[in-house]
Amino acid sequence: MPTHKNVAIFTKAEQICRDNGVKLTEKRKNVLGVLLNSSKPLSAYEIVDIYRTTHQEALAPMSVYRMLDILSQLPLVHKLSSENKYLACSHITCEHAHEVPQFLICKTCGKVAEKGIQTSVIEALKDSIKQADFQLINSQIEIQCLCKDCAASN
Structure with missing residues (x-):
């Protein structure tokens, strides 16, 4: 049974799909639901x-x-x-412009926190990359960490 929160997420997801000319089919919606109901990122399998x-x-x-x-x-x-795993965006229902995601991944329990990166940080990275004669392809950042609970048990 979908939660009230998931109903709002699916409503917004359908709007995002419509705005982009994509249909949120029942199977796509169910796959998104699997990710929404998971406490950790999941592989396709x-x-x-x-x-x-x-x-x-x-x-x-x-x-x-x-x-x-x-x-x-x-x-x-x-x-x-x-990790070659997937998770639902934690900002689907937000009305603000999304920042580039940064993922903090606990190497012990697999918990993930999604945080936005400030535009100034991304611009500094782009400048640094350009100075090294490279071109940025994907600005998403994944950082290996320990969550508070796992750090406390060490």
């Missing part, structure tokens, strides 16, 4: 397993990858390249 259990329907991993690609371009979903 983990999504396939949870989807099968939750919706009593099998999805091919390649279909899930295609759905995740579409959802990431909007961006309703983020891909953690360092």
Whole structure:
């Protein structure tokens, strides 16, 4: 049963899809729901397993990858390249302009926090990269950390 929060997220997700000429199909919505209901990022194969259990329907991993690609371009979903896992954007219902995401990833428990990076920081990175004769392709930053709980237990 969807929570009140998820209903608002799905409503906003449908609007984002419409605004971008994309249809939020039932399967895409269900994949987004799997990610929304997860407390940690998931691989495509983990999504396939949870989807099968939750919706009593099998999805091919390649279909899930295609759905995740579409959802990431909007961006309703983020891909953690360092982990090869996905998580729902934590700012879907926000009305403000989204900053470039920075992901703090706990190496012990896998918990992830999404934080926006200030534009000035990204501009400084771009300048530094340009000075090294490189071009920035993806400004998303993934930082390996310990969450408060895991740091306290060490």
